[in-house]
Amino acid sequence: MNVKKKIFAVPLLLLVAANAMAVPCTATQPLGILGPPALELFGNTFSAPGAYTDCFTFTLAGTANLQGGSVLQDPLSYLNIDTTFSLFEGDPLLADVSNQIGSSFGPGSFSFSGLTAGLYSLVADSNVVRGGFGLPLQVGYFGQLLSFTAPSPPTVPETPTTSVPEPGTLALLLAGLAAVLTVRRQRASGNSSIAS
Numbered sequence: 399m400n401v402k403k404k405i406f407a408v409p410l411l412l413l414v415a416a417n418a419m420a421v422p423c424t425a426t427q428p429l430g431i432l433g434p435p436a437l438e439l440f441g442n443t444f445s446a447p448g449a450y451t452d453c454f455t456f457t458l459a460g461t462a463n464l465q466g467g468s469v470l471q472d473p474l475s476y477l478n479i480d481t482t483f484s485l486f487e488g489d490p491l492l493a494d495v496s497n498q499i500g501s502s503f504g505p506g507s508f509s510f511s512g513l514t515a516g517l518y519s520l521v522a523d524s525n526v527v528r529g530g531f532g533l534p535l536q537v538g539y540f541g542q543l544l545s546f547t548a549p550s551p552p553t554v555p556e557t558p559t560t561s562v563p564e565p566g567t568l569a570l571l572l573a574g575l576a577a578v579l580t581v582r583r584q585r586a587s588g589n590s591s592i593a594s
Contacts, residue, residue: 423491424452425442432464440543456520459515463511464511468540476530477526
């Protein structure tokens with residue numbers, strides 16, 4: 399391979415590798431079918447410094463809105479924890495930017511609306527570091543996921559039906575019209591005999 403081809407091949411390989419990045423899960427926990435509706439708890443604790451990536455996979459059986467929340471457990475420990483979350487559509491091992499729904503949101507409340515049926519992965523990236531003083535207690539995070547059925551989009555309004563008169567009403571209308579025509583004929587024939 400000549401030098402020119404190598405120069406073009408290296409950026410192309412880096413681009414392909416960046417798009418096909420996988421989330422390296424240090425722990426995976428399937429949450430099962432998350433409705434809708436359903437409520438599921440998630441979390442993890444740590445007793446040693448390090449970088450941890452937890453993947454919580456779940457399936458939605460239908461179109462749903464997802465609400466959740468999380469808190470950090472950081473007692474009087476000599477360890478400190480920092481956690482961010484990301485939501486991916488599909489398996490975290492196949493995760494890349496194209497199927498990332500929400501990225502790097504911290505502890506607290508979060509919500510996603512209009513999620514379609516399928517497999518999802520909530521990925522928690524935790525960085526646990528040794529701080530100064532404290533007790534040898536575990537640190538961690540805990541949270542919950544709540545799914546509920548998304549409201550269906552409005553349907554096309556039906557065209558209003560035209561009212562059709564009942565047969566009795568039509569008969570009465572025709573009888574009145576016949577009477578008016580009869581009276582007109584009689585008047586017309588009476589007026590013609592007077593004129594002659």
